[in-house]
Amino acid sequence: MARGRMIKNPFITVTPRSFSQLFTGSALTSLFLPKRTSSPSLSIFVLSFVVSFTFLGISIVRFFPSSQDSIHCSVVTPPLPPSLHPSSYSQIILAALLAGINSHNEIVEPRLGSTVMVPLPIHLVSGNLSEEETDFWRQPDGKGYRPCLEFGIGYRKKSATISKEKNRFLVVVVAGGLNQQRNQIIDAVVIARILEASLVVPILQVNHIWEDDSEFSDIYDVEHFKKTLQADVRVVSSLPSSHLMAKQTIVTHIPYNVSPLWIRARFFKQLNLEGVLVIKGLDSKLSKNLPPDLQRLKCKVAFHALRFSRPILELGNQLARRMWIEGPYIALHLRLEKDVWVRTGCLTGLGPEYDNIVTQLQKSQPQYLTGRVNMSYTQRRLSGLCPLNALEMARLLKALGAPRSARLYLAGGKPFGGTKALQPLASEFPHLVTKEALARDGELSPFLNRSSALAAIDYIVSFNSDIFIPSHGGNMARALVGHRAYMGHRKSIRPNKRAMLPVFDDRTISDKELSSIIRTMHNKSLNPEPRRKEMDKDVISYPVPECMCRHGDGVF
Known part of the structure; x- marks a missing residue:
């Protein structure tokens, strides 16, 4: 990360500063500047000061946790609400904020820790809560897992050539909604790597269902995308005139x-020609x-390179802060x-009036x-x-133990049936709460016709x-569950619909027994869930x- 750049976070501001800047324009500057005349006593004083300052520096370094990088920064945090404690700032968040600040004024490949989207801290929930409510808010045990993108030697050796490819x-x-397109962009980077080709910034096909003609740069930070992947795949904005x-x-x-192997056998020779x-x-x-190296590349694209564009990121973070500050x-x-009801072949449960509309659409448009x-x-x-x-x-x-006072943010489009x-x-x-309720006058106006x-x-x-709890699988649910796991195992609950719906339908089960059954079904959310190859789970x-x-x- 270049020196002097501000890293903005809703509650933490980190300003990189060099060692020399700490003394610029101060009375201490004269102690380090040579003069034509000096007395022995002054020299002794300067030497004593330097030695004292060195020991002070060693003490400070020993006081803080060790790090691979020297960090010169000032951290300013505003007062927290009474319900929160400083310990709610996890080490992974602070590490991500501080990573990438190096002690030399060089332009280097960004450290991965400095390229992530850093979430707001988890709240420490306390008060007059039942045992079930306390368990509901409790976060998973990460079991020591942390982001770790260690590419193999062979991958790194090839990178030197692939990252400079110009032929x-x-x-x-890419087509579909935001997260469907996101999956295709991730795969596109991997395929470019397999074919040892430069990737042209992906083209977003006009979405005729939502009438969204957004381009890549409207949704994502193009320069960040290029810079983050510069050691893996060369990304260009357009085809050169020679091609x-x-x-x-x-x-x-x-x-x-x-x-x-299939991709390379099918396309490499043709692409070469x-x-x-x-x-x-x-x-x-x-x-x-x-x-493994291509799986890690997918993670690098998904969790590091695909950062939303500044207008989206700023408003999204603003709305998130408004939710977060209340608890x-x-x-x-x-x-x-x-x-969604039409595509899944399902019914709304709102009665015959609404179900008949969905049924007729399903019959008239079976291709969906x-x-x-x-x-x-x-x-x-x-x-x-x-x-x-x-x-x-x-x-x-209710069965999981969520208190009635819990605040719910509703993500997704407008529900059928209002x-x-x-x-x-x-x-x-x-x-x-919805984004429409959180936003102030005019804040959503630039995005009203932009579904992505x-x-x-x-x-x-x-x-x-x-x-985070999704009501259905879907691309956004899968992306968020993985992203939240990657950034500190934040609690996500995947509803086990196949197991729990028969229990919901059984009227002989008491509420207490139902709660016990449902909580047992979803215990997996309390631990990192490994990817299972036999089920083709996406990394x-x-x-x-x-x-x-x-x-x-x-990574951090």
Whole structure:
């Protein structure tokens, strides 16, 4: 990180300062400047001062935890609310804030610790809480796992050549919503690495469902993306003039679960001859079981390189602060939009009026139905393929021990059925908040017709929450669960719908017994959940063990 740059965080400001700057313009400067005449007593005084200052420095270094870098900075923190304690600032957050400040005025590749999106501190919840409520707010035990992107020697050796590639270029067109596009961007970087090609900044296809024509630079910080990946893949803003007229093969059909070997065998020779390869329709086609170094590259792209653009980041952080300052909060990613009910083949639970509308759309637009066409609604629901509706989410929260006073941030689009769709949740948990309610006059105006930007704002506020719970799988849920695990094992609860819905439907089970059963089902959220290769789990959702370890240099 360059010297003199301000690192901004909602509650902590770090200003790098060099050793010499500490004395500039002060009375102490004269002690270090040579003079034409000096007396022995003055020399002795100067020598004594230097020795004393050295011992003082050693004492300070021994007082603070050891670090690989010398850190020269001033940390200013405003008073915390009475309900919070300084210990709620985790070491991982402070380390991430301070990382990358080096003691030389050089332009170097940014340290990974300085490229992450740093969440607000977890609250220390205390007060008159029941045992169930205390357990609900308790954060997972990280078991010593921390971010650890240790690339192999072979990977690093190849990087010297691949990062300077100027003859082969990969162009990728990504489609879908924000997080669907995000997955494709991550895969695009990995494929560029496999093909030893330069990556042109990905093109975002116009989203006809939400009528969003945002470009990459509208959503992400392009320069940060390039700089973070400069040792892995060369990223350029556009094709050079030497390649504009080159023959461009456009690939629109790629089979699912393709391996690096398949990609290289299929495209490398062709790309070598033509110079340019264009890929469309990349969604979830790359294998989830990649070599360890490519898994780490995916984590580097997802958790470090893909930083949101400044306008989105500033507003998202502003809204997150407004939630955070009032105390702990839960972020719920509710998937209650009409298109979700249509695509999943599920029903809203709001009665015949709304269910008939969804059913007619499902019949008239069967192409939007995602998989398992022959299953009935009941079969889909009991198989865990439907989003939890507001009533089911309320029952889940109560069973898990969430207090009625808990504040809920609702991420996602407008629910089909409006306030009626949310009523069962609001009656049990009245403190519901949306980005529209948090924002002040005009703050959301630049993003009103930008669904991806609005989704990004939801992502940021959810990322900063004490607890995150999605009502359905989905790309955003998977991304957030993994991102939160990577940044300190912040509590995320994946509802085990297949196991719990039959229990919800059993009216013979008492509330106390129901709570015990539901809490036992979701104990996994209290520990890091390793990625299981046999189930094709994505490393972005399950960063343990490829991207997190208990040993090594680590990221922070």
